[in-house]
Amino acid sequence: MRRWACAAALALLLAPAAGAATAPSTTTAEAHVATTPAATTTTTDTVGKPFTPIPKSLLSGQQALDRFLAYPKVAAWLKRYPKNLQTSATFETASRTWKLQVWSGRAGEVALGKLDDGSGTVLEAWTGPQVAWGMARGRAGSFGGKVLNSWWMWVSFSIVFFLGLVDVRRLRSLHTLDLLALVSFGISLWRFNQGDVFGAASFGAPPLAYVAVRTSWIGFRGRAFDPALSWPIWLLAAVAVFLGGVRVGLNVENPHGVIDVGFAGVVGGDRILDGEAPWGHMPVENTARSCGAADANGEIRDWVQTNGRCESANPRGDTYGPTAYLVYVPFVLTLLWSGKWDSLPAAHATSIAFDVLVVLGLFLVGRRFGGRPLGVALAFGWLAFPFTGYALNSNSNDAIMPAFLVWGFWLCTSSFSRGAAVALSGWSKFATLLLAPLWLTYPDGFRIRAGLRFVAGFLLATLAAFSILLLEPSLTHAIRVFVERTFGYQFGRDSPFSPWDWGQYHARGIPDLSAVQVVLQLGVIALAGVAAVLPRRKSPLELAALSAAVLAGFELALTHWSYLYIPWFFPFVLLALLLPRSQPVPVSEVAVQETPFLVGSGVP
Structure with missing residues (x-):
């Protein structure tokens, strides 16, 4: 009843102006994460297997880096930078892959990749804008289907x-x-x-x-x-x-073609119906407790918010004006929102x-x-x-x-x-x-x-x-x-x-x-x-x-x-x-x- 009451109040407020006249494949914005160069390291995971010997990597960190740096795409991009590059190689035991990173002075992180330890094959190689921006990596259909x-x-x-x-x-x-x-x-x-x-x-x-x-x-x-x-x-x-x-x-x-912009509109409409303005009330990451599994990249999207609800994070979804959220209100009111970045029928x-x-x-x-x-x-x-x-x-x-x-x-x-x-x-x-x-x-x-x-x-x-x-x-x-x-x-x-x-x-x-x-x-x-x-x-x-x-x-x-x-x-x-x-x-x-x-x- 509270939501319907909010909707009725909004309708009364907006009437004069009116009379006057999912889980997506990608997002439209990615945060730039500051990264500190680190020495070559090897990490292992012993959680749940305290008495099991840790399988060693077949390649050393330097060998993995050498193969990554010689990869044509990476080598061509790194020619644009001075030779004093900083590098890091981290062995991920669960997937038996190497995470490889390269930095260059003011430019920050300039290359990022993944290499298979068994075959020595470069699985991923991202350079320049692709390092920080997932949407720059050429995933056809991420926008528009x-x-x-x-x-x-x-x-x-x-x-x-x-x-x-x-x-x-x-x-x-x-x-x-x-x-x-x-x-x-x-x-x-x-x-x-x-x-x-x-x-x-x-x-x-x-x-x-x-x-x-x-x-x-x-x-x-x-x-x-x-x-x-x-x-x-x-x-x-x-x-x-x-x-x-x-x-x-x-x-x-x-049904899962809603990008973060449409998701933000649904969240904003939901917040308005809950009696809050959208700005400063978007679901965020790294709260006290997660409530969802990690994705293929090891990232957790679902977190328990201050309202006690498990919601998919969209921390930068409040960058638009009020109209961009108000128009979603009637659709959220009738089609609802589960709290997750799912099919989001209200966005459709x-x-x-x-x-x-x-x-x-x-x-x-x-x-x-x-x-x-x-x-x-x-x-x-x-x-x-x-x-x-x-x-x-x-x-x-x-x-x-x-x-x-x-x-x-x-x-x-x-x-x-x-x-x-x-x-x-x-x-x-x-x-x-x-x-x-x-x-x-x-x-x-x-x-x-x-x-x-x-x-x-x-x-x-x-x-x-x-x-x-x-x-x-x-x-x-x-x-x-x-x-x-x-x-x-x-x-x-x-x-x-x-x-x-x-x-x-x-x-x-x-x-x-x-x-x-x-x-x-x-x-x-x-x-x-x-x-x-x-x-x-x-x-x-x-x-x-x-x-x-x-x-x-x-x-x-x-x-x-x-x-x-x-x-x-x-x-x-x-x-x-x-x-x-x-x-x-x-x-x-x-x-x-x-x-x-x-x-x-x-x-x-």
């Missing part, structure tokens, strides 16, 4: 997306290049799945830069033509429905629900600004683009942010609704807050009355979202913990998944591009400011294009970037490519064509 990541499925989605939206009468056009740039993110993902972090980031940055520049150009200078799509509307709709079913089917058939349900909300929102946006053909084309674009399916089948929280923005765009003539949408989206993923000046000044610059309505919507939604801080005994303490666990962590994290933080490896041939990142960050801030005032009068096309530009630019300048972030800007790229350049005729006058049509105009 193995089926979607298979080459035939991924290529099929990409081809359908391209063919469905290309203008065959203008193949040699920027519109075609735009679609190819979006699909080209798949090259970066392929390198990521192979464990090539540096290659993945190198292939991921150019399409991000292209999207930011291209949508900026559309926002400031316009688009040359309205593309004519070749597929009839009924075929686009049929394919969209089919692909939607495939995506949901892949999600349901992969939330991901599917917000994926559907984005599709429905895009259809309504298209119907409003260009008629039913545009609505179907936008919905098709989201459903056919493989990276939106990637986020859906990872069961992350990355569709929440664009869902609120898309629905806010549908209601963009209402200043109050725009303000509420930016707030609810921004308090899920903070990147949206950069859009506040642009959405405030739409459509014809800052006007006091319209500005006050925008601010009222923003503040009301913000107060409703942050009302969960009142669940804590001390509001000031709760605010401090929120800031530390969210902004404090996000601003201070390091990551190899963009080119900007590679200097941390101090490796010869790996550039330190931190200065370039600073320039990009300043450029994004400037872009957000300029977009708010230029052009002075904006159409829906310009609002969408500049929104995409700011979000893509933000992602380009991030230290920690993920393919899961592509859906943040993708709806607005679709709108920038497909919205009509001029004001559309009323929807009732738009003729639905079954021959090639100009998107949004109904003109064959």
